[in-house]
Amino acid sequence: GENVEQHPSTLSVQEGDSAVIKCTYSDSASNYFPWYKQELGKRPQLIIDIRSNVGEKKDQRIAVTLNKTAKHFSLHITETQPEDSAVYFCAASMDTGRRALTFGSGTRLQVQP
Amino acid sequence: DGGITQSPKYLFRKEGQNVTLSCEQNLNHDAMYWYRQDPGQGLRLIYYSQIVNDFQKGDIAEGYSVSREKKESFPLTVTSAQKNPTAFYLCASLAGAADTQYFGPGTRLTVL
Numbered sequence: 001g002e003n004v005e006q007h008p009s010t011l012s013v014q015e016g017d018s019a020v021i022k023c024t025y026s027d028s029a030s031n032y033f034p035w036y037k038q039e040l041g042k043r044p045q046l047i048i049d050i051r052s053n054v055g056e057k058k059d060q061r062i063a064v065t066l067n068k069t070a071k072h073f074s075l076h077i078t079e080t081q082p083e084d085s086a087v088y089f090c091a092a093s094m095d096t097g098r099r100a101l102t103f104g105s106g107t108r109l110q111v112q113p
Numbered sequence: 114d115g116g117i118t119q120s121p122k123y124l125f126r127k128e129g130q131n132v133t134l135s136c137e138q139n140l141n142h143d144a145m146y147w148y149r150q151d152p153g154q155g156l157r158l159i160y161y162s163q164i165v166n167d168f169q170k171g172d173i174a175e176g177y178s179v180s181r182e183k184k185e186s187f188p189l190t191v192t193s194a195q196k197n198p199t200a201f202y203l204c205a206s207l208a209g210a211a212d213t214q215y216f217g218p219g220t221r222l223t224v225l
Contacts, residue, residue, distance in 0.1 A: 001172070006155075032212045043203060043216040044156070051212070089155055098163075099207060100146055100171060101214060103155030 002027040004092050006104025013080050014112050021107045023090035024072040030092040033066060033073045034101070038087045047088075048075070080111045116140040117217035119204050124222045126191070126198065134189045134220045136204030144207040145187035146214065149173060149200045156203060162187055191222065199224050 003026040013019050025033075031052035036044035050057045050064045050073065057064050061080075066073040077084055087108050091101040117138045126132045136145065144163045148156035158171030162181040176195025181187055191198045201221050205214040 004155075034213065041219075041221075043218050045216075046213055049213065091155075093212070095212065098158075098161055098169060098171075099144060099212075100158045100161055101148075101156070101205075103157070105155045106153070 002030055002092055002102040004090060004102050004104040006090050006107060008107060009105065010108045010110070012110045012112060015080060015082060017080055019075075019077045019080055019084070019109055019111075021075045021088055021090070021109075022072060023074070023092075023104050024070075025092045025102075026071065027092070027094075028068075028071065029094050030102075031095055032093045033064070034091050034093075035062075035064060035075050036089045036091065038089060038106075044089060077109075080109075082111050082113050085109055085111045117204060117206055117215055119202075119217035119220050121220060122218065124220055126222060126224050128224060129193045131190055131192050132222065134191065134202055134204075134222070136187045136189065136217055137185055138187075138204075138206045138215075138217075139185060140206055140208070140215065141184070142206035142215075143184070143209045145181070146205040146207070147171070147177075147179065147187070147189045148203045148205065150203060150219075151200050159189065159202075197224075198222055 034049035038044045063076040090104040120135045146161045147159040160179045162168035178190045204217040
């Protein structure tokens with residue numbers, strides 16, 4: 001089955017700096033890659049996603065890049081703010097079969113004011 | 114994701130008891146999923162259902178059971194066979210042609 005690895009497990013940045021979180025996946029059939037933000041005790045919230053026919057997608061301060069050949073994708077957050085502090089999860093799925101998400105292990109991002 | 118509800122928010126179970134977690138959605142989504150989250154870890158798939166009256170085991174189904182008698186509802190039973198059930202349980206749903214899964218608010222289960 002699919003396996004998703006995520007790095008780093010923790011990331012501390014100064015407010016205003018950029019943050020980058022990286023994930024790799026194992027199954028070349030995966031074609032949908034969402035990123036979720038989870039605050040303590042809350043449900044995961046989708047922040048951005050990308051499909052395999054696109055190399056990059058941007059939404060204000062957040063961007064995701066995808067390298068299908070290398071089977072890795074990354075989340076980029078620019079101009080970080082204290083409210084960006086949370087746990088971020090990458091995930092992968094296919095648009096056929098069970099279509100369930102396989103999650104990475106998470107990155108705890110701490111933005112220092 | 115506001116269209117998915119889970120209850121209760123907190124649940125305490127004594128060893129040897131079965132407990133049932135509720136998940137309801139009013140989004141008219143076909144597929145529903147149950148995930149388990151342990152502290153400091155990602156979510157893992159327990160069971161999923163793509164249509165009414167059909168469901169499949171996920172990656173960690175042992176000790177759990179589900180039913181899908183109605184499109185809106187996908188309850189999860191944690192049986193006494195699940196040896197380490199303390200975790201945060203999240204239900205999600207997915208529209209037929211879409212990719213995005215929407216999550217419920219979760220149930221935190223603690224075994225006493």
